[in-house]
Amino acid sequence: MGKREEKIASIIQHTTRLLVHEGVGGLSMRRVADLAEIRLSNLQYYFKDREALLKATVAHYFEQCKTDVLQSLPSSDTKEIKLESLLRETLQKGLVLGDTNEQCAMFREIWALSTRNTSIAALVKEYYQHYCQWLVQLMASYTPQPQLIVSLLMPYVEGYSVMGQALPLTKEEVIDLLVKTVLVVIDQ
Amino acid sequence: MGKREEKIASIIQHTTRLLVHEGVGGLSMRRVADLAEIRLSNLQYYFKDREALLKATVAHYFEQCKTDVLQSLPSSDTKEIKLESLLRETLQKGLVLGDTNEQCAMFREIWALSTRNTSIAALVKEYYQHYCQWLVQLMASYTPQPQLIVSLLMPYVEGYSVMGQALPLTKEEVIDLLVKTVLVVIDQ
DNA sequence: TACATTTTAGGTCATTTGACCAATTTATTG
């Protein structure tokens, strides 16, 4: 990584931290410059304004998500495992309560931003579409209707991070329920 | 509604609009005062600071949600209808894509806020818990396991508003899938 | 009416913010 890339990485990292801990309201060029220990005008040299910095930071976030997801998905050559194990494993990782998770906090900000920022909204949509595709591809080895399973599980996982803490079931009970549900549905 | 209540209602209404259209960043006491056509100091008389205004506005939002939900739920004395119809009707209303809906936009802001504001986070959690209870109560007339159905559908509906637009299924297909799923699961 | 309370008006002040600029330093390259 060249010096330029390193510096940009540092800027984006501090911007991300600021976003997570203070929200969009707390994000200003000056504060980022302070955190990254560079002058305001130097920051402006790399990102001409707040908007550009924000866009780059969000794009970087989804890049990171992509890497995380693709790594965490079981590789498709270990097809020996049962569909049930795959589901359990995936759900165990995927079901996260949003209020205890830094990555979720970042997503909340992005989601709110996307309401009024079409280019950020496009990034969100694009990411979810890719995510769907990866999962469909993964599931395709186990069932003739991967789209069905994905359409059933993805919104659930996202919704769980929003309001899972208000559910009358524990995470384990939820996983049992979902696994059972999926297995029953594809048997139909 | 007394003059005082009318004025407070107007302030909260304009605050809500501002939040939806500009985000938390665009929310300042001055702008609210301008929109509500009162002096800044008058606004400060009713809400001592931004924080108090925000809290009251969020609380009002959830009050409104409560009213909406309780009204839209079929009254429990019309038990003649089938569970399937109930599910279809509820899902038709509940499955909303977040990017086309003003109420969703407001929720996005609130959700982002709740990351760093415990009292707002408490309002969110409280609302979802009540929402769960209402639905459990409603479903209780149709199945011995209402909690199961609610635990299955509520996160899904919330998640659908987040990423439904990236799903490979249409809303109608999603509803068919969910209804079928629920009916199969409770038959087990 | 006279008094107390609530509500409104107008203004100041210190801070923060984004935008902009001129000058200087640090690579890079011919």
Next chain:
DNA sequence: CAATAAATTGGTCAAATGACCTAAAATGTA
């Protein structure tokens, strides 16, 4: 080495903002 571009610095400026204050006006009440 010299010239050119890239990177960095320090600083100014106007606008916006929250907090604060005082006085007046409206309203209710004894």
